Amino acid sequence: MKTFKRTTITSALPYANGPVHIGHLAGVYIPADIYARYLRLRGEEVVYIGGSDEHGVPITIKARKEGLRPQDIVDRYHSIIKKSFEDFGISFDVYSRTTSDTHKQVASEFFRSLYEKGKFVEKTSEQYYDAEAGQFLADRYITGTCPHCKNEAAYGDQCEQCGTSLSPTELLNPKSAISGSVPVMRETKHWYLPLDQYQDFLSDWILQGHKEWKPNVYGQCKSWLDMGLQPRAVSRDLDWGIPVPVAGVEGKVLYVWFDAPIGYISNTQEMCAAQPEKYGNWERWWKDPETRLLHFIGKDNIVFHCIVFPSMLRAEGTYILPENVPANEFLNLEGDKISTSRNWAVWLHEYLEDFPGQQDVLRYVLTANAPETKDNDFTWKDFQARNNNELVAIYGNFVNRALVLTQKYFDGCVPALGALDDYDRQVLADCASIKEKVETLLDSFHFRDAQKEAMNLARIGNKYLADTEPWKVVKNDLKRTGSILNVSLQLAANLAIVFEPFLPFSSEKLRRMLHLNALVWRDLGRTDLLPEGHRLAAPELLFEKIEDNRIEAQVKKLQETKHANESSEYRPQPQKADVSFEDFTRLDIRVGTVLDCRKVPKADKLLEFRIDDGMGGRTILSGIAAYYPKPEELIGTQVCFVANFPPRKLRGIDSEGMILSAENPDGSLTLIQPKKELSNGAAIV
RNA sequence: GGCGGGAUAGCUCAGAUGGUUAGAGCGUCGGAUUCAUAACCCGGAGGUCACGAGUUCAACUCUCGUUCCCGCUACCA
Numbered sequence: 229m230k231t232f233k234r235t236t237i238t239s240a241l242p243y244a245n246g247p248v249h250i251g252h253l254a255g256v257y258i259p260a261d262i263y264a265r266y267l268r269l270r271g272e273e274v275v276y277i278g279g280s281d282e283h284g285v286p287i288t289i290k291a292r293k294e295g296l297r298p299q300d301i302v303d304r305y306h307s308i309i310k311k312s313f314e315d316f317g318i319s320f321d322v323y324s325r326t327t328s329d330t331h332k333q334v335a336s337e338f339f340r341s342l343y344e345k346g347k348f349v350e351k352t353s354e355q356y357y358d359a360e361a362g363q364f365l366a367d368r369y370i371t372g373t374c375p376h377c378k379n380e381a382a383y384g385d386q387c388e389q390c391g392t393s394l395s396p397t398e399l400l401n402p403k404s405a406i407s408g409s410v411p412v413m414r415e416t417k418h419w420y421l422p423l424d425q426y427q428d429f430l431s432d433w434i435l436q437g438h439k440e441w442k443p444n445v446y447g448q449c450k451s452w453l454d455m456g457l458q459p460r461a462v463s464r465d466l467d468w469g470i471p472v473p474v475a476g477v478e479g480k481v482l483y484v485w486f487d488a489p490i491g492y493i494s495n496t497q498e499m500c501a502a503q504p505e506k507y508g509n510w511e512r513w514w515k516d517p518e519t520r521l522l523h524f525i526g527k528d529n530i531v532f533h534c535i536v537f538p539s540m541l542r543a544e545g546t547y548i549l550p551e552n553v554p555a556n557e558f559l560n561l562e563g564d565k566i567s568t569s570r571n572w573a574v575w576l577h578e579y580l581e582d583f584p585g586q587q588d589v590l591r592y593v594l595t596a597n598a599p600e601t602k603d604n605d606f607t608w609k610d611f612q613a614r615n616n617n618e619l620v621a622i623y624g625n626f627v628n629r630a631l632v633l634t635q636k637y638f639d640g641c642v643p644a645l646g647a648l649d650d651y652d653r654q655v656l657a658d659c660a661s662i663k664e665k666v667e668t669l670l671d672s673f674h675f676r677d678a679q680k681e682a683m684n685l686a687r688i689g690n691k692y693l694a695d696t697e698p699w700k701v702v703k704n705d706l707k708r709t710g711s712i713l714n715v716s717l718q719l720a721a722n723l724a725i726v727f728e729p730f731l732p733f734s735s736e737k738l739r740r741m742l743h744l745n746a747l748v749w750r751d752l753g754r755t756d757l758l759p760e761g762h763r764l765a766a767p768e769l770l771f772e773k774i775e776d777n778r779i780e781a782q783v784k785k786l787q788e789t790k791h792a793n794e795s796s797e798y799r800p801q802p803q804k805a806d807v808s809f810e811d812f813t814r815l816d817i818r819v820g821t822v823l824d825c826r827k828v829p830k831a832d833k834l835l836e837f838r839i840d841d842g843m844g845g846r847t848i849l850s851g852i853a854a855y856y857p858k859p860e861e862l863i864g865t866q867v868c869f870v871a872n873f874p875p876r877k878l879r880g881i882d883s884e885g886m887i888l889s890a891e892n893p894d895g896s897l898t899l900i901q902p903k904k905e906l907s908n909g910a911a912i913v
Numbered sequence: 914g915g916c917g918g919g920a921u922a923g924c925u926c927a928g929a930u931g932g933u934u935a936g937a938g939c940g941u942c943g944g945a946u947u948c949a950u951a952a953c954c955c956g957g958a959g960g961u962c963a964c965g966a967g968u969u970c971a972a973c974u975c976u977c978g979u980u981c982c983c984g985c986u987a988c989c990a
Contacts, residue, residue: 245976447917629949694954830914831988851989
């Protein structure tokens, strides 16, 4: 295995249009933080880079909605996010933002560099343009009717009602979200990064060179590479972002996915500029082949960090590439997908209001149940159980027992270590073996197992006390009692070290109780951390039990969110603009009987209907297969359809019309079916 | 439909390159104990490793097929 001199750790830049929640923490920031702390404890050269991602269209939309400037939005969330990370002890060496001056300069230079080397392809395409506002419209800035579910408030990139992704040209009745005017198509020029040119290089580098990457990461990369890569636009027509640094170009900015990962580099530069004596020249962290670059991300970011960003770095030519990209899966909350827009989340700043000073509890639980190999579920009941049964009952309890006994029998001073028996030696040796186990696991990014091993050391301590029974021995052998407690206290000191990367706040508290200064990883396994006669502080509880009522309150809070969501989803869509009666009469809507209905092969959503329309019959395709798993049961029933659409080919079949369905609050579709049997071909008027 | 990931004890999850009785924590049942936040400690029960074939002396582990979940992708007048 290749050895490195230093490590650059990055964790995905959180998008500054909302606060951060437990999913972010569990999947990205805690693992990265554990790793960074671990390397620092080992005395290795390491930096941990973070920052907010503040450009992009969603932020401009949110700003518009609230009547604020985009800068106001990112200022707000940047400070909330930054504070949450500080509160949870995420130990960034720098936490900056992509609206910083440094970043503007670095990102521009990066673009310029590729531009001058001829690494981009220029392409002209037609895009929607708002003549009234005098600007091109980002996909998100175009609203219109979703062609699938007819939701009137669909966006140009996606319909939030039915969840389908769209392209702006698919929208019916497109409207500019800025001025409300009808946009027109207009030519615009953009720069593209020709990913297809990096196909061979990437295949070789990842598929051949990095078979050790996690299966989910490797698999996803393979999937993309097998599909074949396409050029990707690196600029957009927008006024929020880094201006494209090309003479004569106006109204264009770097596309956010291009600008964001460069943020890792600019934040590193900012950090080095602020503390050159500590961090040195920034290029050591990004250009020295002896530096190991690691990206901690969630699974949604795999493509960017394994395909796109490496292509950018490669195109630039002077940068190192990531050595590994330990991407995690997603964390669910009480059985449902975490969702910012649906407020289905545990927000970090809210957690600390309800559980002040208990950030380590969340850190512990999220690591114990981290989505390392597949999506996992966070439940408050599990949270409570892990706290009460593990942190309190195993770790806290052992420490408390050792300290209280020492207080009681030796007035809070570390007693002498007498002659050791085999059991004592075994227990002390366990500290050393735990060290090795934890190292092996952390080195391979197995954080949950590593933490489990740390907890095992506390279990060993409890068992040691139960077996040696110092409270009995003290009655006739004070010296032996002292030895037992000495061993127990050394064990407690070791716990403070081994838990340091995982539970930094608790380790600090424990060190305070033991009157110990900061320790380093190398000390782990030592049995002389506390000298004889060393005075301990008065014992406190390391963790507190969490009672049922506090958990019930959290569950109730979530239930209320759920109810609020359900009732709000029932809000009918706003009424459409008036149409004339003549317009309506041009539509020919009819009733027909389903003669046959079957799934279209190789199409997930399509059902093929054969309809008796009283006029010789016709075939219509409809995208409702998901809601009618047994299409044959529709045979013999009647449906309504638009009869006078021109035929359209779908999946090689001519569809002669459109079958009418109504949309339910959850986005599912239900056929409109007459209650009373009607003549086939009957017109709906 | 294509591609990728997953399916292991009641629950949440581990199980490199195939090899003796498949693991952990929690929960449950029983025992022991009282220094400790009724905590700790010991023991038991509990799994046809999604399903069906195949390769092999041997498969949870490899191959093929099927079912279900997650993601990307195609399709959605």
